[in-house]
Structures are given as structure tokens and as C-alpha cells.
Amino acid sequence: MTTAASNLAEAGHRFARKGRELPVRVIELSDRGDGGGHILVFGDLIDDCLVRVHSRCLYGESLGSDDCDCGPELDKALDMIVEEKAGVLVYLEQEGRGAGLINKARGYAESERAGTDTFASYEQLGLDADARSYGNAADALAGLGITKVRLLTNNPAKAEALREAGLEVSPIPLVTKLLSERAAQYLEAKRRFRGHWIPTDDAPWSVVEVS
């Protein structure tokens, strides 16, 4: 398969990770006012491949923060893609749930001050609790020519966005080891307020319907 969006910058090379090597094709995702990002196609692009749609988190991915599950989620998704020697990572420049790093830091500070989760803190600061959007990623994935994906996510909003773009989606929840009490609280807030699937048998993370 080839990419339909031929006007976008693209480059391919070999990618090595944890002792394994596979080809990767990097495609620029244009900024629609949402920060844009990149699509990384690992191995051959095949229908029903593993797909991770991931928003940037400097703390979790690069600084090894224990305060959220972003780093372990990305790590696990890449483990699975490399294991299959095929899959797609859509990496979105939506730091701090789309609010940016400074606002994310302000949100943490507000959480520490008020004892609230970061969604409530964002709202207290006058910010959208979650300003991320996945339409750009969904359209780009559909533009690659695939018709169905196995989506590595706990976030129903991502699955919904891809379905709206015409893709058939089979969600595969990501189970990660929680690194701290704050990460556990963040996961719980995502489950309670954003309807995330938290796929573990361990109490208190049982999945419940969120209205």
C-alpha cells in the first residue's frame, strides 16, 4: 500500500529497538490547529494492523515520570508492534491533553493545592479538561488505504474518532504497571470522568459504565 497524501513529507529507514530491527516510514501529519504530528508505519502496511494513536507527554515518555501512564503505554504499544513486525504509531503533538506543557504544570500545581485530579484542575484554571482531538489522526489513517485496525487504547474517544473516519476498529486495551499513587489516581480519574477502559482484574480498577 502507498500513502494517498503524497504532498506530505515522508522518509523511510531501518528502526532498531530492544535488539530488533524493522523498517519504518515516517509521514508528516499536517497541523490543523491541533499541533499536527507524525505517522510512523512500521514494517509493511497491512489491513487490520496494530495502531497506537498517542499524544505527546514529555514527563511520561522522556523524563521517566511516575505520575502518569503515558510512557508505559507507549512502550507497551511499541513492544507489541515490533513483536508483530508491523503496525502504525500516530504521534500527536498534543502535550498536556492539548493544553501545552505550561498548563499541564499549572494543572499539577492546582491538583497539589486543591487535592483534585488534573481534569478538575484544568477546569478550575479555565481550561478544557481534555482538548485533544483525533480527527486528524483518523483521517490520516484512513488516507493510508487501510480499512480496519486493531487499536491499542483504553480511550473510547480514539476508537470513536477512527470509526467516524470510516475505519473498522477492534480496540485492544493496554494494561500497564502503575508507577505511583498519583498515576493510579490519574487512571481512576480517566476511568470515572472520561469513560476510559481500565482493563485489569485488580480492584479498584474494574470497568464501569460512565454516563
Ligand SMILES: [Zn+2]
Ligand atoms: Zn503523561
